Amino acid sequence: MPEWIWPGNGPVVPPDDRGLAYGQGVFETLRVTPAGPILLDAHRERLLAGCRVLGIPFDAHALDDWQQQAGERGLLAPETPAVLKVTVTAGSGGRGYRPPATVTPRVISALAAAPAIPREGVRVRLCRQLLSPMVAGRGLKTLARLEQVLASSELSESEFEGLMAMEEGSGWVEGTRSCLFSVVDGTLVTPPRDQLAVAGTLRDWVVGNAGRLGLTIEERELTEADFRSHGLLLGNSVMGLVPVSECGDSTVPMNVKATRMVEDVNRELGFR
Numbered sequence: 001m002p003e004w005i006w007p008g009n010g011p012v013v014p015p016d017d018r019g020l021a022y023g024q025g026v027f028e029t030l031r032v033t034p035a036g037p038i039l040l041d042a043h044r045e046r047l048l049a050g051c052r053v054l055g056i057p058f059d060a061h062a063l064d065d066w067q068q069q070a071g072e073r074g075l076l077a078p079e080t081p082a083v084l085k086v087t088v089t090a091g092s093g094g095r096g097y098r099p100p101a102t103v104t105p106r107v108i109s110a111l112a113a114a115p116a117i118p119r120e121g122v123r124v125r126l127c128r129q130l131l132s133p134m135v136a137g138r139g140l141k142t143l144a145r146l147e148q149v150l151a152s153s154e155l156s157e158s159e160f161e162g163l164m165a166m167e168e169g170s171g172w173v174e175g176t177r178s179c180l181f182s183v184v185d186g187t188l189v190t191p192p193r194d195q196l197a198v199a200g201t202l203r204d205w206v207v208g209n210a211g212r213l214g215l216t217i218e219e220r221e222l223t224e225a226d227f228r229s230h231g232l233l234l235g236n237s238v239m240g241l242v243p244v245s246e247c248g249d250s251t252v253p254m255n256v257k258a259t260r261m262v263e264d265v266n267r268e269l270g271f272r
Contacts, residue, residue: 002062002105003091006073017106019089022097023143026050027087031114031238031271036077037084038269039237042201047088050140051105056090058105066107081114081272083238087143115238117271121245121254122160122234124175126224127151131166131173131197139199147197148176160242161234166195171221178234179203181241182226183258188215189226202235206265213261231258240271 005012019025028043037043044063051058066086070076075084091104129151137144151162155176163172163180173191174180179200182189188210193199210217222232224247231254232244241262244252266272 002058002066002088002107004066004069005106005108006069007075007109007111013106013108014092016092016094017089018091018093018099019087019106019143021093024054024099025056025087025089025143026054026137027085027141027143029141029238030084030086031081032076032078032084032111033081033270033272034077034079035270038271039201039205040076042204043237046141046199046201047086050137050142051088053137053140054090054142055099055103056088056105057103058088058107062105062107066109070109075109075111078111083112083114085110085112089143117239118160118242121243121252123158123246124232124234124244125155125159125162125248126172127154127162127164127176129154129162129164130168131164133166135197139193139196141198151176161244163247164197165221171223173221174198175234178236178239178242180222181206181233181235181258181261182222182230183215183233183255183261184218184226184230186215186257187218188213188261189218189220189222191221192219195221200236202237202240202265202269205269206235206241213264215257215261227252229253231255233258233262235265240266240269 028047031038087108089106091106093100155162161175233241235241
């Protein structure tokens with residue numbers, strides 16, 4: 001039986017929690033609205049995959065239990081849009097990296113007001129911090145997010161997001177907290193899923209529905225020439241799709257097909 005920590009319980013995560021001590025845990029951040037969570041099934045799938053990889057015995061039945069309790073507490077359909085974060089760690093353990101013989105998951109739920117979503121275009125930076133090519137749990141939302149923390153520390157107050165690459169001089173793979181898209185002559189260009197530190201739930205939905213949106217898909221790293229000529233979109237499941245208007249000191253354009261895509265995706269999924 002997992003240990004549950006719900007909003008209002010207070011700071012009760014003990015110092016021997018393996019997520020805190022060693023990063024052995026996963027999390028999902030959902031946008032929840034009066035109509036319910038956005039992309040809930042995709043978040044469930046990624047969280048369970050992460051638990052399997054990290055050896056945390058938290059399965060679909062346990063997640064169903066969490067979802068029922070979260071619903072009863074009003075966390076899945078709040079009166080106003082909010083952000084619900086659920087973290088599953090390997091629970092408490094002794095000193096040292098070796099997991100205990102019996103792992104009891106600790107499930108921590110936190111609710112916060114939804115941030116304002118910019119729709120007129122944001123400014124981004126090209127970060128110096130690189131993404132590691134080989135990381136355990138690549139593509140999953142594990143607690144090991146140090147590279148994103150370091151990249152985010154490069155941002156100024158006026159910069160909304162930072163773009164990250166895997167090697168100096170290579171193309172751009174993702175943002176510190178978002179996936180990247182560019183609409184190039186009617187083709188939706190986005191970096192390959194297997195290169196991403198976090199395989200975004202919104203990205204998967206957009207790629208899966210590209211044909212219905214009137215776009216073909218090309219998966220490759222994005223170059224500066226791509227977005228300086230054709231524009232750039234950021235996306236995650238908290239903010240939806242957001243257009244970029246500036247990169248450093250340069251203006252980033254927006255084309256008609258990208259504008260339509262932003263409007264269609266955000267409307268269909270319920271981002272406001």
